Amino acid sequence: MKSAKLLNLLLVSLLLATFATGCKKNPKNITNIPGMRAQPSDTGMNPGIPPNVVPGGSGTVGSEIPMPRDGKRDTTALAAYTIYFEFDRSAIKPSEQSKLDSVATYLKSTPGVQLLVEGHCDERGTEEYNRALGERRAIAAREYLLQRHGISSELVTTASFGEDKPVSLEKTEEAYAKNRRDEFVILRPQ
Amino acid sequence: MKLKSILSVALGLAALTVTIKTNAAQPFDIYNPGGVRIVPIALSGYTGEVAAVVKFDLEVAGFEVTTPEKADFTLTGRNEASRIEGRLQRASTKETLLAKAYTGENARAQAHTLTDEVIQAILGVPWIARTKIVYKHEAREGQSEIVISDYDGHNPKPVTQDGTIVASPAWIPKQWHLFYTSYKSGYPWIYSHNLTSGERRPFAKFAGLNASATISPDGNRVAMILSKAGSPDVWVCNVDGSGLKQLTPTREDESSPCWSPDGTKICFASRLNERRALYTVPAAGGAMTLLRTAGVSNPSEPDWSPDGRMIVFTSQMGDFNICTVPAEGGTATVLVSGEDPSWAQNSRTVIFTRRSGNKRVLSLLDVPTKRVKDTAQISGSRSQPSWAR
Numbered sequence: 295m296k297s298a299k300l301l302n303l304l305l306v307s308l309l310l311a312t313f314a315t316g317c318k319k320n321p322k323n324i325t326n327i328p329g330m331r332a333q334p335s336d337t338g339m340n341p342g343i344p345p346n347v348v349p350g351g352s353g354t355v356g357s358e359i360p361m362p363r364d365g366k367r368d369t370t371a372l373a374a375y376t377i378y379f380e381f382d383r384s385a386i387k388p389s390e391q392s393k394l395d396s397v398a399t400y401l402k403s404t405p406g407v408q409l410l411v412e413g414h415c416d417e418r419g420t421e422e423y424n425r426a427l428g429e430r431r432a433i434a435a436r437e438y439l440l441q442r443h444g445i446s447s448e449l450v451t452t453a454s455f456g457e458d459k460p461v462s463l464e465k466t467e468e469a470y471a472k473n474r475r476d477e478f479v480i481l482r483p484q
Numbered sequence: 485m486k487l488k489s490i491l492s493v494a495l496g497l498a499a500l501t502v503t504i505k506t507n508a509a510q511p512f513d514i515y516n517p518g519g520v521r522i523v524p525i526a527l528s529g530y531t532g533e534v535a536a537v538v539k540f541d542l543e544v545a546g547f548e549v550t551t552p553e554k555a556d557f558t559l560t561g562r563n564e565a566s567r568i569e570g571r572l573q574r575a576s577t578k579e580t581l582l583a584k585a586y587t588g589e590n591a592r593a594q595a596h597t598l599t600d601e602v603i604q605a606i607l608g609v610p611w612i613a614r615t616k617i618v619y620k621h622e623a624r625e626g627q628s629e630i631v632i633s634d635y636d637g638h639n640p641k642p643v644t645q646d647g648t649i650v651a652s653p654a655w656i657p658k659q660w661h662l663f664y665t666s667y668k669s670g671y672p673w674i675y676s677h678n679l680t681s682g683e684r685r686p687f688a689k690f691a692g693l694n695a696s697a698t699i700s701p702d703g704n705r706v707a708m709i710l711s712k713a714g715s716p717d718v719w720v721c722n723v724d725g726s727g728l729k730q731l732t733p734t735r736e737d738e739s740s741p742c743w744s745p746d747g748t749k750i751c752f753a754s755r756l757n758e759r760r761a762l763y764t765v766p767a768a769g770g771a772m773t774l775l776r777t778a779g780v781s782n783p784s785e786p787d788w789s790p791d792g793r794m795i796v797f798t799s800q801m802g803d804f805n806i807c808t809v810p811a812e813g814g815t816a817t818v819l820v821s822g823e824d825p826s827w828a829q830n831s832r833t834v835i836f837t838r839r840s841g842n843k844r845v846l847s848l849l850d851v852p853t854k855r856v857k858d859t860a861q862i863s864g865s866r867s868q869p870s871w872a873r
Contacts, residue, residue, distance in 0.1 A: 357714050359691040362671065384737075420798050420823050421868055422652055422696045423753060423784040425665075425672070426709060426716040426737035429693040433715060452692050452711065453671050458649045459626055463842070 357440065359433070362451045363408045365481035372397055372409075372478035377435065379474040382419065384430040386438050394435060397478055398443035401450075409445075410479040411435045413454045414461075416470035421456060428454030435476045520852035523547045523606060526555035526575070534563040534595045540636060541599035541613045544833060546853040557581075559602055563591065570598045572605055581605045592638060612828040616872040617835055618643070618653040618662060619846060623864040630664050632679075635828070635835070635871070637846060637859030643677065655872050656699045656723070663687060663697040663706065674708060687725060692716075696740055699723065700747045705767065707731075707741040707750050718752050720767060731765045732772060740785045743767070744811070745792045751775060753784040753797075762786050762797060762809075776813035780805070783816075785824050790873060791831040796851075798823040806836050806849060819854055822847060829873035835859075837867040 375397050377390035386394065401409055413432035415424040432452035439445040462469035525547050530538055538559070539549050552558060552575070561570035568591065572582040582605045586594040596613040603611040615635050621642075622628040630643040630653045644650055646668045653664040660679045665672050674688040674697045688694040692711035699706055703723065710719045713730060716737040721728040732738050734756055741752040744764075751764045754772070760782045762775040777783045780799035787796050794808045799816065804823040809816045825836040834849045838858075844865040848857045859866075 359712055359714065361691045367670075418800075420740075420784045420800070420804065422709075422740045422824075425651065425693065425695050426711075426739040429711045429716050430737045433692075433711065454693050454695075454711075455649065455667070455672075456651070458628070458651070458667075463625060 357437075357447055359436070360408075360448045360451050362410055362453075363481055364484065365408065366484055367410075368480040368482055369477070371480045372400060375478055377476045378471060379431055379476075381416070381470070381474065382427070384427060384434045386434050391438070394438050395443070397435075398439050398445055401439070401445055402443075404480075406483055408448075408481040409439070409450045410481055411450065411452050412477045412479060413452065414459060414473060414475050414477070415457045416473040417457045417460065418470060419457065425454050425456035428456045431474075431476050435478075520546070522853055522855070523557070524550045524555045525557045525559060525606075526550060526552040528552075528558070528560050529562045530568075530595075531563060534568055534591050537592055537595035537636075538599050540857065541596060542603070543855065544613075544636075544848045544850060544857050545599075545603045545607070545611065546850040546855055547603075557606060561598070563595075568594045568598060570602065572602050592634070596634075609830055609832075612830050612833055612871075615828065617826075617846070617869050618655065618872070619866050619869040620650055620653065621862075621864055621866050622844075630662065630677075631866075633859075635848070635859075637862070637866075640862065643679065652696045652868055652870075654698045654870050656703045657701050657873060659703060663699060665695045665697070698741050698743060700743045700767070701745050702747055705743075705747070707743065707752075707767070709739060709741065718750060718765065720750070729769060731767075731769060732763075734772075738763075742787050742795075744788050745790050751786045751788055751795060753786065760784070762795070774813075775809070777807070777809045777816040778814065780807050780816040780818060783807070787826050787834075789827050789831040790829050793831065794851075796825040796827060796834055798825065804839075806834065808851065819851065820849055820856055822849070824868055825849070826869050826871045827873070828871045835869040835871055837869065 375393040377393050411432040413428035415428050419427060429452060432454055436450040436452055439450055440447055460473040462472050525542060527538060527549055542549060555575050558573050558575055559570055561568060567585055567587040569585040571580060573580050582601055586597050600611040600613045612635060616632055617635050618630060618632045620628050621631040627647055628650050629645060630650050631640050632643055633640040646666060649667040651665040653662050655662060662677045662679060664675055666675050672693055672695050673686050674694045675684055676687040677684040688708060690710055690712040693709060693716055695709045697706055697708040705720055706723055707718060707720045709716050715735050718731045718738045718741050719728060720731060736755045738752050738754045741750045743750055748767055749764045750767050751762060754761060754763050762777055762783045763772045764775055765772045782800035783797045785798040788811060793811055795811050796808050799805050799807045803821055806819045806822045806825050807816045808819060822836040822838045825834045827834055832851055834851055835846055836849060837844050838847045844867045846859045846866045846869050848859060
């Protein structure tokens with residue numbers, strides 16, 4: 295009897311522990327940041343609104359990425375054209391543009407294939423931040439091919455591996471530089 | 485499974501009368517540094533694994549195991565083959581705050597249950613020594629699996645055995661059900677994995693990136709990062725996959741969404757205007773609002789405390805640091821070196837990843853005392869912990 299009571303007490307405390315998630319405070323929505331300026335934007339920011347608020351909604355910036363086609367992965371055809379990035383950046387460096395130009399030439403002369411751009415990062419970033427950054431790097435190459443060379447949107451898809459597939463495990467600037475890259479994989483019809 | 489019952493029974497022995505005191509110490513205000521101190525406690529009578537578990541649990545909770553002369557509390561007991569006993573007394577008055585014996589399951593579980601009750605009796609808040617974590621375990625480079633273990637790293641149980649890359653596991657709150665990213669298809673897709681039935685299915689398999697799923701406190705909504713519209717953005721949908729909606733129509737990349745405990749907001753990292761910062765957005769859609777983290781730079785990986793008061797995150801200023809900031813934004817507090825923090829249900833303990841040479845290890849942080857304890861070590865790297873809550 296006594297032990298049953300105690301068991302009940304224990305259960306009640308377990309339940310309390312499970313459901314005691316109270317949340318009382320609603321953080322304020324807007325806090326003004328001294329010194330933070332709205333920059334002229336490729337984000338479509340309206341200079342008339344506070345700099346720390348960005349219009350929401352379901353608008354789209356950038357172009358929709360196509361699904362990868364089922365196909366045979368060819369990792370050698372464009373292996374010579376792997377492009378590299380600055381630390382924590384996704385902009386295409388001028389030094390890498392000629393490699394992308396060659397990728398575009400290959401795509402134009404090889405009908406029926408799809409290009410998969412695989413984006414990678416060095417380990418000097420947090421894991422999920424790097425997964426997003428790797429995708430941004432893949433998208434940067436995709437946009438270059440679409441905008442500079444008129445490659446069809448349907449022909450270029452993307453994947454990010456973040457920092458999960460480094461080519462070098464060393465902890466040197468040279469190794470990090472090799473790991474910040476886009477690799478180009480050709481998907482051939484089976 | 486988390487709540488698998490362990491029998492806790494009153495002792496029939498006359499010598500140990502059962503007293504369940506309601507006048508436990510006042511809960512500390514853990515966000516007021518003056519309100520928290522390291523609590524000295526003396527242990528006696530425990531041996532082997534039980535002694536190690538009790539000491540570990542107490543130290544994670546900001547206690548210091550010391551001699552009886554220096555202690556504010558004493559925990560006296562013994563462990564036998566299939567049960568353990570404990571009596572907690574206030575050192576100054578010899579008042580007994582707790583006297584119980586524990587049987588069932590195994591010695592580790594009995595010891596965790598004892599310390600849960602001891603810590604609750606002293607701090608006045610429910611404790612977390614019997615909770616689970618999930619994390620990414622990389623046994624060799626480029627190959628990782630999802631693993632569940634006790635909060636201290638013991639009893640690891642593999643969830644996946646796919647031999648591919650996985651990432652960012654997350655629980656449906658209060659359910660034995662995970663969401664995580666896996667590259668088993670060759671592409672980063674989000675999977676929904678019911679651990680009770682064993683059923684696993686792709687949840688998000690759009691073009692581009694599908695990653696960083698996180699489930700609302702009521703278990704009904706999923707926030708995640710999708711890039712299908714042309715850049716990595718925060719999207720939400722219902723837990724059945726319906727009602728997909730884009731919340732951040734930016735050109736820059738967003739990452740690591742987390743939910744406010746009332747489910748009305750999502751906090752995430754963005755590099756809008758080339759400036760890395762944390763933002764919040766209404767979960768139903770609306771404007772992005774900058775969350776001030778004054779004093780630190782390059783914040784990412786936010787996690788909102790279950791009590792709604794704080795956001796813990798990683799800042800990157802050369803090294804990675806675990807930081808907290810009030811949930812409404814303000815001045816950040818740098819706590820310890822590390823990354824990818826996840827709150828326990830007590831809104832006090834945080835599990836995070838620490839880089840150690842070529843390995844990554846999981847460590848536990850007591851936020852108010854800044855004390856750190858490594859979880860049990862195993863081969864390979866462990867990262868991206870998520871605390872069941």
